[in-house]
Amino acid sequence: MRRFLLKLTTLLLVSSSACEVASSQSGVTAWLRVAGAQRVEGPPPVDSSATPGPQVTTVALLGARIWPGQLDKPLAGALQEGATAVSLFLVGDRAHYVLPAGAPDVTAPRQPTFLAHLSFSPSLTLGPHDLWLQATDSIGQYGPPSIQKLLSDEDPPPQGALVVVLRWQRAADLDLHVEQPDGQEIWTRRKSGHTAGAPGRPPMGSESGFLDLDSNALCVIDGRQREQVIYPRSAAPGRYRIRVDTFSLCEQASAYWQVAALVDGVQVASAMGQSLPTDTRGEHGLGAGTLALEVELR
Numbered sequence: 001m002r003r004f005l006l007k008l009t010t011l012l013l014v015s016s017s018a019c020e021v022a023s024s025q026s027g028v029t030a031w032l033r034v035a036g037a038q039r040v041e042g043p044p045p046v047d048s049s050a051t052p053g054p055q056v057t058t059v060a061l062l063g064a065r066i067w068p069g070q071l072d073k074p075l076a077g078a079l080q081e082g083a084t085a086v087s088l089f090l091v092g093d094r095a096h097y098v099l100p101a102g103a104p105d106v107t108a109p110r111q112p113t114f115l116a117h118l119s120f121s122p123s124l125t126l127g128p129h130d131l132w133l134q135a136t137d138s139i140g141q142y143g144p145p146s147i148q149k150l151l152s153d154e155d156p157p158p159q160g161a162l163v164v165v166l167r168w169q170r171a172a173d174l175d176l177h178v179e180q181p182d183g184q185e186i187w188t189r190r191k192s193g194h195t196a197g198a199p200g201r202p203p204m205g206s207e208s209g210f211l212d213l214d215s216n217a218l219c220v221i222d223g224r225q226r227e228q229v230i231y232p233r234s235a236a237p238g239r240y241r242i243r244v245d246t247f248s249l250c251e252q253a254s255a256y257w258q259v260a261a262l263v264d265g266v267q268v269a270s271a272m273g274q275s276l277p278t279d280t281r282g283e284h285g286l287g288a289g290t291l292a293l294e295v296e297l298r
Contacts, residue, residue, distance in 0.1 A: 031124045032090040032131075033223070035072070035117040037097035044087045044096045044134055045142050053143035054080035054135040057111055061148055066129075067155035069122040069224050078104075078111040080143070083135035086114045087142060090150075091130040098136065122169065122225045126152050157228060159265055162209065162235035162297070164242055166227045168257035173216045174275060175245040176227040176259075177289050178209065181238025185286055186229050187245075188214040209235070219250035235263075239296045245289030246279035253277075259292045269293050 030039075059077040066073060079086060079101055089096035101112035129152055132145040157163050166176040177187040186192065191211040209231035215224040244257055254277075260270040271292045279290065 030095055031093045031121050031129075032088070032097070033119045033121075034088050034097035034099055035119070037088070037099040037116070039095050039097055040087075041095050043091075043093075044089050044132065044145075046145065053137050053141035054083035055143045056080075056086065056133045056135050056146040059133060059146060059148060064148070064150050066118075066120055066124075066150050066152050068120060068124040068126070068152065069155060069226055071119045071223060072117040073119070075116045075118055075148075076114065077133070078108060078113050079135040081110040081112075082137050083112050083143070084138050085136045086116070087132070087134040087136055088116060088118070089132040089134075089145075091132060096132075119223055120152070121223060122167070124152050126154065128152075157260075157262060158212075158230050158232075160209075160230045160232045160262075161264060162231040162240070162295075163262045163265075164209075164229040164240075164293075165260045165262070166244060166257060168225045168255045168275070170249075170252045170255040171216065171221045171223075171225070172246070172250045172252050172255040172275065173219055173248040174225075174227075174255060174257060175214070175247050175284070175289065176211065176229060177243040177245055177287075178229040179241040179243075179287075180208065181236050181240065184208070186211050187286075188217070189285070216250065219248055221250070235297055237298050239294060241291065242293040242295070243287075243289030244273065244275070244292050245284055246275035247284050248280055249275065249277060261293055261295045263297070269295055 057078045057080055061075050083101055085098050085100050087096055087098050099114055099116050101114050104111050105113050129150045131148040131150055134145050135143040157165050164178050168174050175188050177185060179185045186209055192208060209229045212228045212230060215222055215227050242259055244259060249255060255275040257275060258270060258272045260267050273292060
């Protein structure tokens, strides 16, 4: 059954404190990261010699659409005989990655293959992007680029009767808390709000929600900077209190965040704020955090 917004309270919490960019050495500020590859500062060289390096012969990419914060998008292909690795570079980024080649495919026994898993920063700009792939050989010679056209677009929130989304901009550990009308609270230590309190999705027909991910938990940076509480089928009437808890800034000076509430896919409320070092103090348990939104459904 469709729920309608009855009452809404939005708190705007923005501080004038200075912000600080994460270290370029950490890779956090890079647009692209490639699992298992060597990071090399700067763009790759383009070989203009009379005897260029090996070529990328085939590329298999399932869809050109990407989004900020996306993790582990697969990209596969084959390289010309003599290649030992493939270079991957998102044009405009501050570094490129060199991934060792794998064994040849049985259908082309002379051509090394590669399988890359691409992760994109939440700060990736929206719009078109070019991904350069270049084969390299044992002496470090780069071949001509094979250009893959990508399109960065907003990652749409999941569908549900009620969806609460928390996003933030820095590599910090923030936690989303949603207190339901029945007093149950969904957060990282209680990922589901149904009566049993078990983790995971609530039972079929339940009016409870669940937390999809504990992003950057204990400062193990996953690059998502996003958490969502999702009520897939229905949400009980009453007041929902939504808080943002700053568990740790993970050596960042501050972290800007935004919370949005969507009813049946339509955004009905949003608030923004900034987490400062003082927000990390105290307990981080039940009821912790800064009140960001109150949404009442009927």
